[in-house]
Amino acid sequence: MCERIDFFAGVRFCLFAFILIFAAARADAQTAQPAGLKGAVTRQTYFSKTTGVDRHCYVYTPPGYPEAKKYSVLYVLHGIGGTEAEWINHGMPKQIMDALYAEGKAEPMILVFPNGRAMNPDRVPHNPFSDEAQAAFANFEKDLLEDLIPFIQKNYSVYTDRKHRGICGLSMGGGQSLNFGLGHPELFSCVGAFSPAPNTDTGLFKVDGKVSMPLIWILCGESDSLLNISKNADAFLTAHTIPHAFKTMPGGHDWGVWKAGLREFVPLIFMGGE
Numbered sequence: 118m119c120e121r122i123d124f125f126a127g128v129r130f131c132l133f134a135f136i137l138i139f140a141a142a143r144a145d146a147q148t149a150q151p152a153g154l155k156g157a158v159t160r161q162t163y164f165s166k167t168t169g170v171d172r173h174c175y176v177y178t179p180p181g182y183p184e185a186k187k188y189s190v191l192y193v194l195h196g197i198g199g200t201e202a203e204w205i206n207h208g209m210p211k212q213i214m215d216a217l218y219a220e221g222k223a224e225p226m227i228l229v230f231p232n233g234r235a236m237n238p239d240r241v242p243h244n245p246f247s248d249e250a251q252a253a254f255a256n257f258e259k260d261l262l263e264d265l266i267p268f269i270q271k272n273y274s275v276y277t278d279r280k281h282r283g284i285c286g287l288s289m290g291g292g293q294s295l296n297f298g299l300g301h302p303e304l305f306s307c308v309g310a311f312s313p314a315p316n317t318d319t320g321l322f323k324v325d326g327k328v329s330m331p332l333i334w335i336l337c338g339e340s341d342s343l344l345n346i347s348k349n350a351d352a353f354l355t356a357h358t359i360p361h362a363f364k365t366m367p368g369g370h371d372w373g374v375w376k377a378g379l380r381e382f383v384p385l386i387f388m389g390g391e
């Protein structure tokens with residue numbers, strides 16, 4: 118009899134302990150993903166009306182996707198010689214994002230890595246500085262707005278308003294982020310430019326003050342030969358009293374700066390969930 122009581126007391130204790138551990142794990146999951154949980158990177162193909170051909174992008178989905186009801190979307194753009202694979206191959210975005218989620222420092226978001234050179238045939242030109250290549254980087258604005266964003270919104274569990282849409286990139290992609298983001302403040306709520314290139318065109322920025330941009334964030338290496346581009350953008354935004362952040366850090370035109378850019382920019386965006 119005594120043994121029977123002990124047995125049931127033991128079962129009750131185990132059950133109680135299990136419920137406690139489960140509750141603690143759930144409470145923790147709301148602030149941070151347990152370390153070790155990993156996101157996923159998938160290559161996607163979409164048809165571009167802009168170029169008339171299929172184009173590709175990579176998509177990072179965070180640990181647990183699609184657990185949250187809807188996710189924000191951050192578009193992450195590459196540099197002059199790159200393609201949709203550049204960040205994936207050199208920037209360690211999956212590792213950076215998985216670590217940020219494990220630390221509870223990133224809102225629910227997916228990252229989209231497009232090919233930022235919209236041309237047909239779709240290839241890296243022999244001379245990435247050619248007029249043709251430069252035009253393709255500018256032409257990507259149309260592909261992004263009319264082809265890629267609708268594709269992502271159709272195929273992923275994401276919000277579709279500007280509050281939950283951001284854009285950032287390195288070098289040429291930094292210039293594109295400033296041009297497209299500040300050119301369409303009604304479509305993007307945050308812009309990050311890491312070492313923006315000479316394609317940065319302040320003439321495209323909407324500075325009439327009607328739509329305020331919650332976050333404009335520029336980062337450049339102190340020894341980057343393109344530092345003056347960041348300084349010009351900073352001076353332009355300051356002159357137009359547009360709130361923004363401009364940071365420099367030790368480094369040149371390199372991945373140390375760009376990885377730091379992604380790592381520092383992501384925790385600042387899409388704050389407040391809904």
Ligand code: FER
Nearest residue numbers: 196197198288289314315316
């Ligand atoms: C230039 C120097 C650098 C330029 C573009 C770049 C358009 C881009 C560099 C990169 O993307 O890494 O004069 O002109």
